[in-house]
Amino acid sequence: MRIREARVIVTSPGRNFVTLKIVTDEGVYGIGDATLNGREKAVASYLEDHVCPLLIGRDARRIEDIWQLLYRGAYWRRGPVTMRAIAAVDVALWDIKGKAMGAPLYDLLGGKSRDGVTVYGHANGRDIAETTDAVARYIDLGYHAIRAQSGVPGLDKPYGVSKDKHVYEPADAALASETIWSTPEYLRHTPRLFDALRTSFGEAPLLLHDAHHRLTPQEAAKLAKSLEPYDLFWLEDPTPAENQESFQLIRQHSTTPLAVGEVFNTLWDCKDLIQNQLIDYIRATIVGAGGITHLRRIADFAAVWQVRTGCHGATDLSPVTMGAALHFQSWVPNFGIQEYMPHSAETDAVFPHHYSFADGMLHPGDAPGHGVDIDEALAATYPYTPRQLPIARLRDGSMWNW
Known part of the structure; x- marks a missing residue:
């Protein structure tokens, strides 16, 4: 079961979400979440420009190997952008495996x-x-x-x-x-x-x-x-x-x-x-x-x-x-x-x-899988809307942790 397609869907039905959809050559697909509140476009770009091209042609069943590829192979490890991109791939692959086996994810x-x-x-x-x-x-x-x-x-x-x-x-x-x-x-x-x-x-x-x-x-x-x-x-x-x-x-x-x-x-x-x-x-x-x-x-x-x-x-x-x-x-x-x-x-x-x-x-x-899908036609009616988290200051104006 080879990965035929990997694409990013950014939608904002009340707030912004970044979703990765992976499709195999057998027609089975899975979706994963890559949302990073207030920095959504950074993860979308990381996926589109660096991760998705690496996935095409790989065996979707080899979840562990792909995880190690995206973590160790990047050299620049960790961080919220990298790890959310990896998470989206990982969850989509688990979703595919569950669907292919006809089993809910918890059984896997x-x-x-x-x-x-x-x-x-x-x-x-x-x-x-x-x-x-x-x-x-x-x-x-x-x-x-x-x-x-x-x-x-x-x-x-x-x-x-x-x-x-x-x-x-x-x-x-x-x-x-x-x-x-x-x-x-x-x-x-x-x-x-x-x-x-x-x-x-x-x-x-x-x-x-x-x-x-x-x-x-x-x-x-x-x-x-x-x-x-x-x-x-x-x-x-x-x-x-x-x-x-x-x-x-x-x-x-x-x-x-x-x-x-x-x-x-x-x-x-x-x-x-x-x-x-x-x-x-x-x-x-x-x-x-x-x-x-x-x-x-x-x-x-x-x-x-x-x-x-x-x-x-x-x-x-x-x-x-x-x-x-x-x-x-x-x-x-x-x-x-x-x-x-x-x-x-x-x-x-x-x-x-x-x-x-x-x-x-x-x-x-x-x-089968994680039990969540995406309505792409409806998602397309909610375009990305820039939103950021607040910041906090003390009474004297000093920056603080929000």
Whole structure:
């Protein structure tokens, strides 16, 4: 089964997505996601100019060999552009293999380890009262795990608070918009949020929170310790993880579980965090970390150290990645949880899929491959629209981590 065609489809049904479609000489095709929020065209160019020409004529069944070709053969390894391009190829090839064998992707990995994939939703509001109402709505929808974010008094655009209560898309302008951040105000406010939530809902809901790389290690330790009474499922991205040793300081002060990794590209980004047991959940994604082939290596390594998966699942990943992730998470032994932000109706129409939500869990469906397709005619009606993520500054104008 030889690769006859490999082409890139860029579409924007409410937000931008980059999709790779690989077609074999037997007529079987697969699709993979290569979206990099705010830098989509960079990955599209990398695929079109450098990767797609390498694929033509190769045996589509040799997934591992092609992965190694694109990783080792490039010499310039790693990085978000390279690894998302590799991920798109990898997922498309797994999709082809599943279709050719008439089997859902989870069966190719070894079969299901669970009956459904527990997911968490995103509750947010302009203040604690609005966030409390949003958590209640998610509980009514059947969610057992909920991430809670709230507006912070004195900050106009805090992270994680959406104007649209159903779809959160932070990439909001052709040129990056600017927001103001204040760590002291955030540190005072956040424990109050979770105190209110536990008072309202008791101990049953699994509550999560995302600090979004905004804190120094010492500040992160202070927040993690202050949240201990509220028994969070995890505190996400408490501090930037370029310096993996910085998580030691947080661990010294708190038992609040830590999750990190949505910006990681390879095992090397999280090796020390995992083997030193400085985190509890690894959030690397299929699209961000080189596809199923490489994420499986990360998960297997993490299992040795009792670290569980918690894949990023925001709307900046297309339904293709969500479908593939659900097959992966149905199989992976050391599963933790899956983030779930529903896409817009326009996106769902462009990417018809077999996965579904019920009782706090997503189910991948039993279609061969990963169960997600693309309506190319409909996709063509949504042209690329330049959008970038915001940036953050402190009150004195200093650049900060968004």
